[in-house]
Amino acid sequence: MKGTTTKKLDILTLSDKLYYICPMDNQNINNIHDKFLKSVLSNIEVARDFFKTFLPKEVLNVININTLKLTSNSYVSGKLNETFADLVFECKLKNSEHSALIAILLEHKSYPDKYSYVQTLGYVVEGYKAQIKAGKPLEPIIPVLFYHGKQKWVLKTIKDLIPYLPKNIEKYIPQFDIKFLDLKKFSDEELLNIGNSFLSSALTIQKYSHTPSELIKKADNIFGALFPEGMRNFSKVLFVYYLQLVEIQEVQLLEIIENIPLKIKNDFMSTYELIEKKGIEKGIEKGIEKGIEKGIEKGIEKGIEKGIEKGIEKNTVNVILRGHQNGIGIDILAKITGLSTEEVQKIIRENSN
Numbered sequence: 001m002k003g004t005t006t007k008k009l010d011i012l013t014l015s016d017k018l019y020y021i022c023p024m025d026n027q028n029i030n031n032i033h034d035k036f037l038k039s040v041l042s043n044i045e046v047a048r049d050f051f052k053t054f055l056p057k058e059v060l061n062v063i064n065i066n067t068l069k070l071t072s073n074s075y076v077s078g079k080l081n082e083t084f085a086d087l088v089f090e091c092k093l094k095n096s097e098h099s100a101l102i103a104i105l106l107e108h109k110s111y112p113d114k115y116s117y118v119q120t121l122g123y124v125v126e127g128y129k130a131q132i133k134a135g136k137p138l139e140p141i142i143p144v145l146f147y148h149g150k151q152k153w154v155l156k157t158i159k160d161l162i163p164y165l166p167k168n169i170e171k172y173i174p175q176f177d178i179k180f181l182d183l184k185k186f187s188d189e190e191l192l193n194i195g196n197s198f199l200s201s202a203l204t205i206q207k208y209s210h211t212p213s214e215l216i217k218k219a220d221n222i223f224g225a226l227f228p229e230g231m232r233n234f235s236k237v238l239f240v241y242y243l244q245l246v247e248i249q250e251v252q253l254l255e256i257i258e259n260i261p262l263k264i265k266n267d268f269m270s271t272y273e274l275i276e277k278k279g280i281e282k283g284i285e286k287g288i289e290k291g292i293e294k295g296i297e298k299g300i301e302k303g304i305e306k307g308i309e310k311g312i313e314k315n316t317v318n319v320i321l322r323g324h325q326n327g328i329g330i331d332i333l334a335k336i337t338g339l340s341t342e343e344v345q346k347i348i349r350e351n352s353n
Contacts, residue, residue: 033148033209034085034106036241040202041087041104042070043234049196051089051102054181059142063100067092075103075127084123090139101141103127112153114161120145120178121158148183148206155180183207188221197225198234205242212246219256223264235264239271254322262327269323269332320347 041047048068052060073088085106090099105123107116120143127141147153158173159165165173184207191207194200201222208214215222222242227235248256253272257265316337323333330348334341 031085031106033206036237037106037146037202037206038085038087039237040199040234043231044068044070046196046199046202046231046234047087047089049194049199053194053199054144054179055102055142056179059179062094064092064094067099068102071101073101073127073130075123075130077126084119086123088127099139101127101139102144103141104144104146107145107147107149111149111151112147114156116145117155117157117161117178121174121176124176142179144179144181146181146183148209150184150210153182188218192221198227198231198238200225201227202238205238205245209245215242215246216248216252216256220259223257223260223268225261227264235267236271239268243272254319254326254328258322258326265326265328266332269328269336273332273336317347317351320344321351324348 041050047070048065051068052065068089068091071088071090074086075088076084076086087104087106089102089104091102092099103123105120107113113119124141124143128138131138145155155178157175159170159175162173183203186203186207188204188207191203192200194203204218204222205215208218243253253269257268260268316339319337320333320339323336324330330341330344333339334344337344339347
């Protein structure tokens, strides 16, 4: 028997994995959490449900959400690249030929920045300047600031930042509203009741992205509902993101997905298998690029990382039996454990009682 592998998903960085498994736009994205959310919200149905859930009623009452579309615009430039990533949507106003722009600003930093209001002001100004430069009539820009860090954050206006401000000059200070979304302020129940199971799962993962132990505990909630039709490719991005955050081993993975629907379970394990395959291939490639015998040996060793010498026969049997009980196919179990399909079938037969 060949033994088994109990390896963490650390062959490649998440940026590499997301690119090789689910290629996404890599421009102007400095934070992998932002890249994940941008990928999720690039699906217009998901984006529509996101805005239905989080935009104020006063805004929803005047826009035609069914006309929502993602634009190619970005108003992040210069120093703002260090602070935000953005997604800009266009939506028709009700009973009008005019549109409004809804800009989601993804805060790069995982901690509160007291000057975010000022930075958002700069962003909105850049948006209006871009419209003027394009020779277009001005359209309103509604800024939505998205934050999923651990620390409590109270967004301060410019007036808040100038405590000694005389009342007589307050009217000269820029003042506008920002829809501020602090993800940790929403309960798990609120996120699960959004009405779009894929979006609920994505936001729950982001809420607990800084506490992997909670992500493991909440696997049933995250993956417990079937995703909408047409979301299969996007699901791969969600699986990769989750696996990188929790950094679990194969046996643990089979345990935490024990109760999720079979269809999602199979997609999850297929993605896991693909990550490992691509990670091995890229690890070998990186090792070879070093160009020296020792570097090649270490790079290939890291890329392959099979750990066969550490494999334990009993562990292999447990992985196969648990996976088989949970409906995972013979081929996937064979690839996970490194055994042939015949060997997997033999183990199942011998332990069927």
